[in-house]
Amino acid sequence: MSSIELHKPDNLAEPATRDKNYTDPALTRRLKGKTGKEYWRSLEELADTKEFRRMVRKQFPSQAAEFLDSVSRRRFLKLMGASLALAGISGCSTKPTETIVPYVERPEGLIPGRPLFYATAMIMGGATNGLLVEQHEGRPTKIEGNPSHPNSLGATDVFAQASVLSMYDPDRSDVIRKNGAISTYDQFIEEFRGTIEGQRPGGGSTVRILTETVVSPTLSRQLNDIFKRFPNAQVHHYESAGGDSAREGNQIAFGQPVNTFYKLTEADVILSLDEDFLYGFPHNVRYIHDWASRRRPEPGVELNRTYVVESTHTATGAKADHRMPMRARDIEAFARVLADRLGVDVGSVPQLEVDERYLNALVSDLRASAGRSVVIPGRHQPAAVHALAHAMNETLRNVGTTVYHTESVEHVPANPGQPAAERPTTQVESLRALTEDMRQGKVKVLLIVGGNPVYSAPADIEFGKWLAASNNRNERLVPLSVHLSEYRDETSELAVWHIPQTHYLEAWSDARTFDGTVSIVQPLIEPLYSATRTPHDLLSLFSDLPDAGGAGGASYDLVRETVRSLRPNVNFEELWRQSLLSGVVDGSELPIRPLRVRPGLAGRLPALTRDSGGLEVVFRPDPSLYDGRWANNGWLQELPKPISKLTWDNAVMLAPATAHELGVKVQDVVTLTLGGRAITAPVFELAGQPAGTATLHLGYGRNVAGGRFRVGNNIGFNVNTLRTSTTMNFGTGASIQKTGDTYELATTQRHHLIEDLDQGHVRHATVEEYRRNPQIIKEESHHVEGSLYPEYDYENPNFGNRHAYRWGMAIDMSTCTGCNACVIACQAENNVPVVGKEQVGMSREMHWLRIDSYFRGDEANPETYFQPMMCVHCEKAPCEVVCPVEATVHNIEGLNDMIYNRCVGTKYCSNNCPYKVRRFNWFQLNDKETPQLKMMRNPDVTVRERGVMEKCTYCVQRISRARINAEREDRRVGGNEIKTACHAACPAGAIIFGDLNDPQSTVSRLHHENRSYPVLGQINTQPRTQHLAEITNPNLAIGPSESSEEHTNG
């Protein structure tokens, strides 16, 4: 029944009496005995009654929560089967619903209320991280790192942490569509089969497949299998967020695709040439871990020295001992000068005005640590920098100690129909070739597996235009285009078919990580929407493999096949079981290849293109949204970017001096013109940004027609329209025009500058100073003794704390890289709501844990400090005494507890908190309606309601779980047994939780370190969380902090 028919009395009366399900007795009663005109009138009247609306809702399920139909609670219970999958039995194939009788036999290991953990892995931008996912009664709720995985080592990054929200995102695509209209998979298969069969005569030369970077061995195999039936088909890859320079650089240096990784644990001196290896880099989780292991000034640890030359202020630059801001276009010249000094033949050495003191110190440092140093080239630097870095690492004898090469972990398309010489090295060229073929009508079938090229393609490659284009007979140039993606996005709108994609937590797959180790992507839950398909399903359509009828089935067999082929000589079922348990396939890493840079490098280096003057524009993936794929993830949208603390927007990042020169200031809207293209965006002044450089972040300005995104639509500014295939990394000759408008930007921190006078809460020293006087950090403390209130007697048996636990935390500012993983981990663990840009602008963000960034010194190149801050659980907590209703109290284990149902919301506790870590529910912030979001929440943590205060609890639910376990075994909880969400997520090991009363615990050892201090100790709050001062390792030849102040660029 359509809505138009509602006005016809006859039509309404019929279903109302005929169909019992749709009948509301009250409504029928009211309709009875009404005829003719009166009847007509009463319908009009009725049209707005509650009963009527209820009836309409019943008849039109689109208004009802669709989700309730597709996945009921019972089907979740069915998902307990996932634990059987662990034992090697397929748990994710669709089973007939009728036969399910939950819990007649309890699945192995399941105790209601106790979470289970399963290993899986997540792929993003060609990087893989191994994960353990916490599952409550069939619902994945929290992502943890997998300690067995070489990249994770138990830690995670922001994206993995936030991915669980994306799975439950109510805006995910849930139906198959053809030209926008709802269709079925059967119809799709019929059309697709028919069409590709028709392409076989030409060897499938009209068949094209476009994917993102592929690191799944199974997908790689499937892509190669296509050529068996379609030898002339072509496979293309495209990702907008970089990697091309490395591919090209490898080609220059080695003449072949290579995978390079670094072992930072072995590196004494690290030089990054514009690479943010501690934040946005693929596999940064492992790099943070390794880097941090050399930044703890403890006995037996020699601090590494980190030099960073960079074109935008990044987290890595913030952690550098010597950071030099430099325009992106000058960095290649710098690399050439440096390589020349190190003895690499680079041909002609360019002229570059550079701080000689810095360069000399760097050269002698690298030389002195030859074999124990590393040069990391920036993904957003030209290919020459990569080739030069390979050469420098070789000259410094680093290959084999800190630098390793293996065969490429990513799928390298080897289209047999194309001569090897014609195959493009870079993804951009690959995309350009594809688009050109589309324009010429050479493409009849285009399968786009994941990615969103319509949005992310460079502006001069008009992929979207030719995808949607028609010829003069009004036929589409690409008659059959298929887009598989999790959201119905810009590309889905233009493709003929849109197939919803499963989330990685819902489907089987596999993935290689940086050293080639294969992990199995294991589903945690049956797909929320039955229409979703995996990439493996779609590629199966090409091959002779069993057709992908149900989601997952085929993928499962394919992945098993891959694992079997990886280790042919071992017992497969045992291997499979082990691999599922540990999350990695043992012995699957790629062998190290002893590669040497081919001689004659100087001749192969592309000519150095120098300054074309004007303002420079640097394009970078966004620290939170990456290339835009996370645009609909509220947690990531609201995540403060590491240095600027900007949320919900991107902006034109300018150095304050440059902004001043251009006559613009923060929040001014400007028109930025580059190569004849222009965008309008607001300005943000970022200290430490090199002069004359504007950084733009990708991933914003998503604009899906119809506003299908509730979170990410029209947030920020799309910079892809400015970025061309020649300016993928940076472009010069840009200009800025002030429009006169202003635009509100929401940051979570508005003051970064600290002065020496008040730096008491951010303490730091050089390693020299610290070695000379180990008490240097403690000496700054104003020692305060005594309190009006009596001490808590935790050891007293009558106190109730039988085991005398004293929970505490240590936060190491030396190793914290501001990677934000803890922030999202805390948000996911503790059901912390997202508040939106406007509320962030009003300073009402809800993050229990924040990472403050502080600048000291010259704003052109400041020293930057990260200070994670959350409730420090004061022994003498100022919040406790002022609460009139005892809603925040000290518990017997010394935690500062919040009692939500006692809180009336006076907010006095927050006023009196010197650390400002308390968060208030100004409105009803938690979405209590959307069913998907209800499933996502951690059932162990209260979902807070309007009007109550909240804050970090030290993950009290985890403490309770550990305590209960220990009491059942009649033992004490181990000093290191409990990990809070932030502790578990931290790749640097900078956040350590534990029992201060256990002298063996890491946290008590850290509290006794000389660089441990209570923040704001002078007000005698006696915090349980102590911070460890930042110890830097500057080169005395440059000086501790004045390193590059005299040096000015541009």
Place this chain on the structure above:
Amino acid sequence: MARITTTRDESGFIREPGRSYGAEVPVLAPGHTYRSVTDKITDVVFNRTPKGWYFGLAVTLAMLMLLVTSVGYLFARGVGIWGINIPVSWGFDIINFVWWIGIGHAGTLISAILLLLHQEWRTSINRLSEAMTLFAVACAGMFPIIHLGRPWLAYYLFPYPNTMGLWPQFRSPLVWDVFAVSTYGTVSLLFWYTGLVPDLATMRDKTQNRFLRMVYGLMALGWRGSARHWNNYQMAYLLLAGLSTPLVVSVHSVVSFDFAVSIIPGWHSTIFPPYFVAGAIFAGFAMVLTIAIPLRAFYKLQDFITMRHIENMAKVTLATGLVVAYGYLSEIFFAFYSGEYYEQYFIANRISGPYWWAFWALILCNVLAPQALWSKRVRTNLPLLFLIMMFVNIGMWLERFVIIVVSLHRQYLQSSWDMYAGTFWDWSTYLGTIGLFLTLMFLFIRTLPAIAIFETRELVHADETQPEDMPA
């Protein structure tokens, strides 16, 4: 009441022998009889309602509706409709609370302390200021409740026996507030009502309207004016005055503890209790003058509220204003003397931070403007005096803004520094409470004797410009 002519002048002031005094304006204009006093005061109630009154009430009722809307919306959505945030999680709500409580101070001071000190010039203004106190406390009392995140649980702040076995947390100044404000409200009401009883009887006897006679009769509690009544009455009134006196000091001291007990630079200060009490009296007298000056002109009550009253109140305002100025100075001195970085920073930020304008406007309103009151010419120039009192009213609001917002917005960690601005709903709630206050004031003036009739008659008696007949 016995009159000792040798030690008091005609207007009730004690005169020391051998000292010369200037010609004082009397507290009651000469030529009044018992009847004329009664008629004049009751006429305000019994005469035809003036058009201006309707107009004024319409305006104040509109403002009251604004309050109802604002609070309704507040309860529907949450306190997020206001501008408060982290770090400034108290804003207009608590500023207004303290401001109203301060205004509510003059009433008790005038009624109780001046009564005990036999300051007879208080007579014709005490009723008005007591009413003002009550209404101001009513406005103030709203804020601690509506500013809660969950106002429906406000009763958690009261010590009542409950199955949870929980008491309020007696260490929290907010609990002290509950006691202080509710006690103050109760005693003020009792005091005001007790003072009204003989006048209500007069009203009962004077009215021609049966219905009104019944209402006033009920309210008069059977007052017949017998000597025994008078005796009991005087006892009760004195006792209540005695009870109220410590309250004048205690309420605002306790309110100041909300701040002084905390650890926030700019709040954590021992000068707060006396400085808050002085500020409250300062604000209270300013508000009495703000209302009395137009009122006496509108209802032609110049005979009762004479220039003596006006001048005396201006003098009290000046004196308390100086105490307040001393408070400001001492805060600056202590910050300097402490040698503590954060203490010094808060003063620097107060004076030259982003809210510098609030501080300097405060100095202008509360310190500089009242200095004009040294001059008798200014004290007797009503428009000018009214203007200065408006300055003080605004200045006292700004003082709380400076103390609350400016201290909170930049505390210890720079990362949490932020700005605060009231939203539409902040302003509408504030204006709304002014509407409530004025509405109650308008209704009070039209329904009850705004000046104590019997006490004014005592002045007639004291003047010995002699009686015709005792009123019924």
